[in-house]
Amino acid sequence: MAQHMNLTLKVWRQKNDKSKGQFVTIQAKDIADDMSFLEMLDVVNEDLTRLGEDPIYFDHDCREGICGMCSLVINGRPHGPKYGITTCQLHMRTFHDGQTIVIEPWRAAAFPVLKDLATDRTSFDRIQQAGGYVNVNTGGVPDANTIPIPKRIADEAFEAATCIGCGACVAACKNASAMLFVSAKISQFALLPQGQTERYERAQAMVDQMDAEGFGNCTNTGACEAECPKGIKLTNIARMNREYFTAKFFREEDVHTHS
């Protein structure tokens, strides 16, 4: 049998991206401990709706930890007090009866709050569009494994590619830096043969876009890695730095004079 609990929520309420927000205290009553955190908010929202009040606006989609839509800084930690999970995978059994829970949106200039707890993360999309792709000519489907890739390299690229772009790295970073995200997106292509054509232009274009969006500068605290629901590693940031500096100082097109 599920245990039930009553909680005090301190929720950030903000009308729109222009208005100033504030914390509002809301009581969450009779919450089952096997609910997910988002289901808890659903229950609270139903109560608010019945009372004729505006429900709490928050992002969510797949609710199985793979889409990257859910966010929330819960008691000072992105995706709440556990490691390696998204907010939809956080269960109420993590909390106890009578606890006060502070719920805030991702806080970054590059993630403006749209309403309440939902932020605009299209800055990530624009970084991705700046270079996080490969150009290939379409045609017949190539045979599998025509390009040999060492298992280690394939694994490393795959691990970088598991980034779901949720923005927890930015939310966790004291500088609101997006370098873990950008480095994962650069790494997944830099490691693979298919990504070589645009390799160095990609690193420069994505870093430029990251800076233009107003993200902060990495100070290697490692908070992003610790809070990443997918376990994206800091070594990706070292790789991004290598890619970028190689592009700047040693890129083949730039080091020789072409006739």
Add this chain to the structure above:
Amino acid sequence: MSNSKPVLSSSLGRKLIMSLTGIFLCTFLIVHLIGNLQLFKNDEGYAFNNYAYFMTHFTPIKVVSYLLYASIVIHAVYALILSMQNKAARPVNYARYDGNANSTWSSRNMGILGTVLLVFIATHMQNFWWKYHNDQVPYIEYQTDLSTGVRSSRALEANEFIDYQVSTDNGVEIVKARDLYKQVDFAFENPFLVFFYVLAMAALSFHLIHGFQSAFQTVGFSHKKYVPIIRFIGVWGFGVLIPIGFALMPLYFYFVK
């Protein structure tokens, strides 16, 4: 994908500047510590004062020292620029932020630690560098019998001192020098200064425990075998050994001399 911004106007370029100046400053610490170990010699400052003259008059050392001053300024200025950008990147702060859950205290407080160090460097240079360069230190004459090695010393009045001189007369070596050793001894009679020096060395420790390995990450160095070695050197060499070595100097002069 069009032409990119110049490297030094990018976040990564500015971080590179922080990294390279930081590493250079770390190498200086090694030299500075080893040289200053001569303060522990019980020789009325003979070795230390000769060393001080050499370090301020040998041209290659002078060139490197100006590079060093420039590095300190550049490191601090870029830190300020980057910190202001970081502040702007989060206009609304969290009401609750559990930093300890995901990062070390020192990694989150490099700016505060660095500010303590900057104040320390200003104090330190005023106390010794400025006084040494502007004839505000006492003078000393050493007489060493070259056959027996027996050495005697006497303080010189300002009118007896012209410049650093080494001469030999009848098998006796006579050295006239600025007595920076005496100035060190004098400065560390002040318990507040001793306390501030020890505090600053604690700040140095925390700054380098994070900073040394962080500099290598920034230049893109990552290796499963060598990064643990870098971390070890950063923590035990630059975070423990060097700050303790420096901190022992004011403590030695205050409690022992």
